[in-house]
Structure formats: C-alpha cells, structure tokens
Amino acid sequence: MNSPDQPLQLYTWLQAPVVSVAAVAIASGFGQFGAVAALADVAEAFGEVSAGASVAEQAGLSGTVLGVGLAVIRLASLGALPLAGTADRHGRSRVLLACAALGLALVVLGAFSPGYWWFVAAFGLSRPFLSAANAVAQVAVGEHTASADRAKAVALVAAGYGVGAALVAVVRGLVPPSFGFRGTFALAAIPLVLLPLLARWMAEPDRFRARTTGARVRLGSLPELDATGRARLAAMVAIAFVAAFVTGPANSFVYVYAEGILDVAPAVTAALYLAAVPVGLGGLLLGRWGADRWGRRPTAALSLAGVGLAAVLTYAGGLPTTTAGALLAVLFGYAFAPTIAALGNELFPTEVRARVAGWLVATGVVGAVAGLVVFGALADRLDGFSPAAVVVAVPALVATLVFLRLPETRGVELEASSAPGVTGPPPSNA
Secondary structure (H helix, E strand, O other): OOOOOOOOOOOOOOOHHHHHHHHHHHHHHHHHHHHHHOHHHHHHHHOOOOOOOOHHHHHOOOHHHHHHHHHHHHHHHHHHHHHHHOHHHHOHHHHHHHHHHHHHHHHHHHOOOOOHHHHHHHHHHHHHHHHHHHHHHHHHHHHHOOHHHHHHHHHHHHHHHHHHHHHHHHHHHHOOHHHHHHHHHHOOHHHHHHHHHHHHHOOOOHHHHOOOOOOOOOOOOOOOOOHHHHHHHHHHHHHHHHHHHHHHHHHHOHHHHHHHHOOOOHHHHHHHHHHHHHHHHHHHHHHHHHHHHOOHHHHHHHHHHHHHHHHHHHOOOOHHHHHHHHHHHHHHHHHHHHHHHHHHHHOOOHHHHHHHHHHHHHHHHHHHHHHHHHHHHHHHHOOOOHHHHHHHHHHHHHHHHHHHHOOOOOOOOHHHHOOOOOOOOOOOOO
C-alpha cells in the first residue's frame, strides 16, 4: 500500500490504463445487450407467431412473459452488489477482469439454450458479473484521472459499453437469419479470449493503493459513511432507481415493438441502432461538456428528464416517432451516464467507492425490474405500449428535484469532493 503522502500517478483519459478499461466495457456491453437485441428472435424461436392483434400473437410471446423474463435477467444484477464491493478489498483491475471473464463465458453458454427460460437463466447468471465489471470500470477510470479528465474518462467507458451494445444490433442486421440468436451469443467468445491482452495495459489506481484501510469488506455494508455520506447515498439511490425505471422499458422493448408491432424488418432496426452510435457519441460529448461547464447536477437532471420524454415519444406509434424517440433516448441517456458516474465517484471516499457503485447498480436493477414489469403488464392490459410509456416516464421528471439535495462537485478533486463540507466547485482561478 502506498503512503497517502506520496504523489499519485494519474493518467489522461486517452492513456492505456484508462483505454484498456474502456475496452473491457465494450465486452460488457456486447454481453449484456445481447439479451435485448436478440429478444425478437428469441421470442419467435420459443413462441408462436400468428396474424392476431395481441402482443403475444404478433411477437411470439406475451408482453408479460417477455417483461418477466427481462425482469429476471435484470434482477440477477443484484449480485453485482457484493461482486463490485470486493474491489474495495482485492483491487479494481483484478475484480474487473475476473467478472468480465465469467460473465462473457456465461453469455457463450446462453447460445445453447434449449428454451426461453433456459435463455433467461443463462443471461441471468451472466448479468451480475458483467454489471459488476461495468461498475468497477467506472470507479477505476475515475480514480485514475484528475478532475479535468474524469468526466471524459467515464464518458469513454460509457462509449465503450455503447459500442459493445451496438455491435450486437449490427451483427443481427448483417448476418443471415440462419445465424440466429445462438450465433450472436457465441460471438462473446471473441472478447473473452482478448481479456489477457487487455490485462497487460491495466494498472491499479494509485488512489486505491493509497487508501487508508484494508479492512475486510462484507457484502455491501458501508459502516464508514457518516450522516452526510448516508444522505448522499440515499439521494443517489433514489436517482438510480428512477433512471433505471424509465430506461429499462425505454430501451428493452424497442426491438419487440418495432419488429413485432410495427412489422419493421431486422435490417431496419439494425440501421436504427447503427444510427444510435453517432447519436450516443454526441450524447457523451454533450454530457461531458455539460458536466465540466455547467456542473454535474444540472446536466444530469436535464438529461434524466430528456430520457423520460423520449420514452413517451418512442412508443407513441409509427416508425417516425419510434425512430425519433429511440434516438433521443440514446442522446439523453448517454449524456446522463458520464455525468452521474462522475458525480457518484466524487461524492464518496476511496475506501467505499466500489461498494457505493455496487449499491447504485443494485438499485438500478430494482428500478429496471419494476419498470419492466409495470410496462409489460400495462402493455398487455391496455393493448398498447404508449400508455405504459407515459406511466414509467413520469417519475423521471419528478426525480430531477432530488439533485437539489446533492453538492456540486465540478472542478473538485476526489480527496476534497468526498469530504462532508464540499458545497461546490472552487473559484475559477483556483
């Protein structure tokens, strides 16, 4: 363990220790998004498609079955809480690589699923490892960088995750139908075998090495947090829940809605998600710029509200509104991601940072599960996706007020921003 008095070795957002972590995020995005991108194929393979008017007849499986299946997969990410927390004891790089390897191996196993619930089980088992890997990745790059580079670094990790997710959609649109969801999932073996190469470029953050305690970490316990820290955690947990409550349904049902309800060809949805790549990049740049210029709080609040409004537009009916809504959801979602990740890193001390990240992932899981179940049930009951989208979007608008309970951390280094007294950025000439 390094002495706290020694100078920290920090990196810019484009140096190897940061870029290698972003590369692991690509693998995580590919593995996690496979269940969503191939959902229409899975529903058709394990269900019965007919010319009826219900969601089940058009998509192959009912909205409730699809929603419950996705909810189970999301719920499994609760396991990311203890997994991510182990990075507070065993190190960021070691836990990141181990979780990514196990998660990708389970995705490959999902290619051999004999039925829908076997598919759910395989992806459910992979989810905690991949979710933990993504959470630890954001912590690692946040600790590797100074304040001026932190939003850029976490944006790079978010971009990596988005590229991995987009690759699944692109593969589905380019390969012949015979390739199927099984071939798509099997491709996760490629990033799996590349992990040892990425490990050579990684470095353990000096901030972790210089932490003041190496006490044993048990599950997600956070005894180190004082009253200020617990209040910050409560606010962040509320935001994480609501953000997942709206983004879960907004992103997870787009393929089923477009292909099963609007009868759009897979090539068209692949083009939509290909278009989402530059839009997502624009969102990351917007979020990074806003976080460094306006501040973490206002940028995150506006982005969250934008995601909610975009979700309503996505399911309003017709390909034009679906396209516009889906792309706007990507824009605002990717603007939100680096901003909230930077804020989460900056509000809590190094000794608990990975566990806090695990708590936020777990809370997001609960929020996503709630959103998926509510959305799927309402879609069946009301025979439409539009009213369900309105229900899940309203909390996102209300939750923007929670940011008022958090301090602004723009321009403040981690050692100072995690202290109880921080209320805002330093003067411009600091």
